[in-house]
Amino acid sequence: MYDQLLSYIARYSESPLTTKDEELIKSVFKPARLKKKELFLEQGNICQFTGFILKGAMRQYSVDSSGNEHIIQLALENWWMVDRESYLMKTPSVYNIDAWEDTELLVLEAADLQQLLEIPTIKEMFWKMNQSSFIASQKRLSNSIALPAMERYEELLKTYPDFIQRFPQHIIASYLGITKETLSRVRNKLVHK
Amino acid sequence: MYDQLLSYIARYSESPLTTKDEELIKSVFKPARLKKKELFLEQGNICQFTGFILKGAMRQYSVDSSGNEHIIQLALENWWMVDRESYLMKTPSVYNIDAWEDTELLVLEAADLQQLLEIPTIKEMFWKMNQSSFIASQKRLSNSIALPAMERYEELLKTYPDFIQRFPQHIIASYLGITKETLSRVRNKLVHK
């Protein structure tokens, strides 16, 4: 069960982990399971955990005054899921996070994070993860302000083709910032062009 | 000239810098000046520098096939400016970065970054900067997909009131992902409500 996390760490760092490091990792990351639709974080609460997805699919979203969900982030196996602002600053979150499929996770409490970061290999891994999260977020933002709906969808097809397989269209639409009807029409146009 | 950077570092880290650390910082950060509209990074080139703005205002933007500019980032005094993806991966950038006002910077070459990161205080500062960049980017993304133009503008007014003072409306509009005409109408509605 921890092999998946350990090999993830190995892939995103240069130096190997000592046996002692591995012990620490196994002691602070706790296994957890979520049923489909089960909440990992509820709006208004403080995000207590960082989750590493072993198996399953999750989503992070806000709910607006009309009750519409807006998907901020989707995540599959070997992705991290957390509301970083809430987790780090211990402020109430404006987002919900839940499981879209039955999901197995390894979760890390905020209180254990500092201890983990004393392992240079882990620190390096999180450093890289932060960098790529930021870069991905900035790209998505760039698409969001610069591209019309169809091109945003085409970008998504290229960047995260798995999403299309794992999430229904209304979720994809929300991720793109459009309605499911608009996405349906966009797809229709793409087929006929 | 370096005091501004040193006090920035002090503000975003817990431990103080040694005199030796300060010497290193002064040796790797080089002063630079940009005239208004002068390019710091041109689309297609690799971003060579991270800039710390001492005085002035800058923008990072893409240019679409119709020649329209889309502002990805605006920055003022005590902000960092860089295309992180290009800088770190050494890949050609899709963005331009230029000065919107005559600007004074301290610039850091990518080659000198590693050396700097060996100073724990600096590493901590960059760590925090990465975190807050990501959080800011995610918030902006969240607004971009969830809020209509007027509310995005109101959010901007709250979050970065300085931008309104320092950049003309067509720049603000582009930052929000709308046209200058739409922004003008939004502002008109806000006055009359």
Add this chain to the structure above:
DNA sequence: TGAAAACGTTGACATTTGTCAATAAAGAAC
């Protein structure tokens, strides 16, 4: 200081996207 450029606003109209309702198919639950 005077011409040129940049900026901001407005109107008319086009385009994109959203809303609502109806329908049908696919999938989940009992």
Add this chain to the structure above:
DNA sequence: GTTCTTTATTGACAAATGTCAACGTTTTCA
């Protein structure tokens, strides 16, 4: 197996935003 829920599509219409052109003002700078 059959009922209920979820998902996807489509049409008619509404709302938001974009486009283009014109105009006046402000700013820039030679």
